[in-house]
Amino acid sequence: MAGFCFSSLKDIYAACPAMPSAGDISVLAKPVRVSGRTIKNAIAVQPMEGCDGTSSGAPDELTFRRYKRFSAGGAGLLWMEAVSVTPEARANPRQLMLTEENKDVFSRLLDEVRKEAVKAGEEPPLVIAQLTHSGRWSRPVDQPAPVRAWKSAVLDPHQHLPEDYPIATDEYLEALPEKFACSARLAREAGFDGVDVKACHLYLYSELLGAFERPGRYGGSFENRTKLYLDSVDAARSELGSMILATRLNAYDGSAAGWGVGEDGEPDLTEPLMLIDKLRGKGVSLFNITMGTPYFNPHVNRPYNRGGYIPPEEPIKGVARLLNGCAAVQKHVPDAVCLATGFSYLREYAPFVAAGMAERGEAKLFGFGRGAFAYPELARDICLHGGMKHEKCCVTCSLCTAIMRAGGRTGCPVHDTEVYLPEYRRVIKK
Numbered sequence: 568m569a570g571f572c573f574s575s576l577k578d579i580y581a582a583c584p585a586m587p588s589a590g591d592i593s594v595l596a597k598p599v600r601v602s603g604r605t606i607k608n609a610i611a612v613q614p615m616e617g618c619d620g621t622s623s624g625a626p627d628e629l630t631f632r633r634y635k636r637f638s639a640g641g642a643g644l645l646w647m648e649a650v651s652v653t654p655e656a657r658a659n660p661r662q663l664m665l666t667e668e669n670k671d672v673f674s675r676l677l678d679e680v681r682k683e684a685v686k687a688g689e690e691p692p693l694v695i696a697q698l699t700h701s702g703r704w705s706r707p708v709d710q711p712a713p714v715r716a717w718k719s720a721v722l723d724p725h726q727h728l729p730e731d732y733p734i735a736t737d738e739y740l741e742a743l744p745e746k747f748a749c750s751a752r753l754a755r756e757a758g759f760d761g762v763d764v765k766a767c768h769l770y771l772y773s774e775l776l777g778a779f780e781r782p783g784r785y786g787g788s789f790e791n792r793t794k795l796y797l798d799s800v801d802a803a804r805s806e807l808g809s810m811i812l813a814t815r816l817n818a819y820d821g822s823a824a825g826w827g828v829g830e831d832g833e834p835d836l837t838e839p840l841m842l843i844d845k846l847r848g849k850g851v852s853l854f855n856i857t858m859g860t861p862y863f864n865p866h867v868n869r870p871y872n873r874g875g876y877i878p879p880e881e882p883i884k885g886v887a888r889l890l891n892g893c894a895a896v897q898k899h900v901p902d903a904v905c906l907a908t909g910f911s912y913l914r915e916y917a918p919f920v921a922a923g924m925a926e927r928g929e930a931k932l933f934g935f936g937r938g939a940f941a942y943p944e945l946a947r948d949i950c951l952h953g954g955m956k957h958e959k960c961c962v963t964c965s966l967c968t969a970i971m972r973a974g975g976r977t978g979c980p981v982h983d984t985e986v987y988l989p990e991y992r993r994v995i996k997k
């Protein structure tokens with residue numbers, strides 16, 4: 568596997584001359600306004616499932632620990648991990664799910680998270696709930712139980728789905744906006760600052776965006792493929808009041824499917840930008856732009872040094888693709904707030920690239936996923952101490968994913984060894 572071969576920013580720009588850069592990273596410590604709210608700095612924690620909720624979907628001990636550490640670490644925005652809108656749509660039996668019965672636990676979590684920031688001498692972060700239907704990646708109990716949007720010549724064989732495996736019916740789909748509305752109401756009652764109607768990584772709504780050949784009301788034309796998502800955004804918005812309406816959206820599926828993919832296989836953002844306009848019209852003010860799927864083309868989704876296969880490209884190219892996708896969206900809707908993804912691979916050089924993007928108007932927020940598992944206080948180091956420390960950075964080794972795929976509760980076994988090294992050993996041995 569490829570090691571991280573950059574020992575200076577200069578090396579990164581030699582490999583990728585178009586990569587933005589700035590010598591001064593102080594812009595990242597400045598507040599960002601969205602929907603009348605203030606995010607205290609430009610650093611976000613990306614949604615990162617820990618697979619550690621209770622069987623009924625409530626946050627459990629390790630969920631509390633994780634978000635309290637993120638909050639104490641100084642990030643302005645915590646984009647909480649996937650929260651399922653219905654039991655059959657959970658991606659694992661420990662995935663979070665908001666219900667009438669457990670919303671008080673979410674409330675307590677948010678309360679403790681905010682207090683943790685204050686204890687650390689910080690303003691509390693804003694927290695977004697990511698509402699999701701896991702679609703073909705659903706595994707609500709122990710076995711996969713895919714809800715597929717359409718047949719896929721690429722993903723069906725990958726998942727060993729037979730030709731006659733059921734397709735989600737129009738009737739099943741049309742009941743979903745109501746579930747997003749119900750979860751959005753519960754998120755408001757629990758005290759979240761905003762809600763994300765998720766359409767990325769080839770989960771159900773993301774898969775539908777590329778369902779060119781699906782017959783019926785939710786496939787074929789651009790209007791049909793985007794209808795369920797837009798209806799769900801409307802439904803969620805009706806419950807939100809003044810909360811932030813957000814979305815995490817694939818700008819490009821990569822080799823797994825056809826949304827945002829040009830004839831040459833490279834990103835073609837014609838349709839994603841048309842959709843962004845529609846989402847803006849519906850009041851979405853915060854866009855978290857991402858690509859690919861962790862199940863089939865993880866090198867597109869989260870550029871890595873070690874993973875399930877040797878990536879067919881230099882990981883830095885994957886980083887550039889992710890950042891360019893966000894830049895194109897931010898340039899298209901300059902008044903909206905766009906959050907860029909793909910910084911963990913860059914280690915301690917990430918803040919300089921992020922500040923360069925900010926200077927060029929290519930994003931307003933900068934998110935860390937694996938990086939935040941490894942180094943929860945990275946935002947404080949960026950905003951107050953001049954940058955990230957090399958020895959604390961994520962090494963993009965994919966062990967967090969390996970634990971998750973093996974059914975464990977996940978985090979960083981390299982840097983957060985007390986909890987996750989034993990968990991890694993336990994599930995890998997099993």
Ligand SMILES: Cc1cc2nc3c(=O)[nH]c(=O)nc-3n(C[C@H](O)[C@H](O)[C@H](O)COP(=O)(O)O)c2cc1C
Binds near residue numbers: 868909910936977
């Ligand atoms: C263990 C793990 C869990 C993740 N959980 C989620 C999730 O719940 N929702 C989501 O949108 N993305 C999820 N992601 C993707 C990350 O948010 C992020 O897009 C990806 O890791 C690339 O960013 P990075 O390079 O900063 O890690 C997850 C990734 C990993 C490795």
